[in-house]
Amino acid sequence: MAKVTMTVNGRKVSATVEDRTLLVHFLREAQNLTGTHVGCDTSQCGACVVHVNGKAVKSCTMLAAQADGASVTTIEGLANGNELHPVQAAFREHHGLQCGFCTPGMIMAAVDMIERYGARLDEKTIRHELEGNICRCTGYHNIVKAIKAAxxxxxxxKTAAE
Structure with a gap:
């Protein structure tokens, strides 16, 4: 057993978990944050993407114990109160979701992508960066449009704020 303490969506949490507990299961089961989806448990689909210390991570490939002391943000932690994060709003506006299963992972990957590339983000880069996220409904065209718009x-x- 391992005692883990981390900050999840701005809130400090602690728990004792089995050594083999994956971060995705810790978030879903111990923290009741079910927006992080389990699609494959093998890092193939990207439905479980969260941010650990500001970087996109497939939470099905990380042990909860490895996140001890880290800051974790899930899809539930992106919105600012009742105001959607710009990427969430763009997905809604540009119809970047169909069944919605991949959407949390896509959005979390997109936020990380935008943080890294900013205004330099183009369609080719978006498509390349999304290779680790699978949309079974094949809604990629609108997902790419939504990410580019966001x-x-x-x-x-950012420019207006400067």
């Missing part, structure tokens, strides 16, 4: 909006907001 990147442009966030870059404009």
């Amino acid at each position: 990147a442009d909006q966030m870059a404009a907001m």
Whole structure:
């Protein structure tokens, strides 16, 4: 057994878990944050992407004990109160979701992507970066449009703030 303490969506949490507990199961079962989906348990689909210390991570490939002391953000932690994160809003506006199963992982990957590339993010880069996220409904065209729109909006907001 391992005692883990981490900050999840801005809230400090502690628990004792089995050594083999994956971060995705810790979030879903111990923290009741079910927006992080379990799709494959083998890092193939990307439905479980969360941010650990600001970086996108497939939580089905990380042990909860490895996140001890870390800051973890899930899809539930992106919105600011009742206001959607710009990427969440862009997915809604540009129909970047169909069944919704892949959506949390896609959004979390997109936020990380936008943080890294900013205004330089183009369609080719978005498609390349999404290779580790599977949409079984094949909604990639609208997902790419949504990510590009969010990147442009966030870059404009950053420029306006400067």
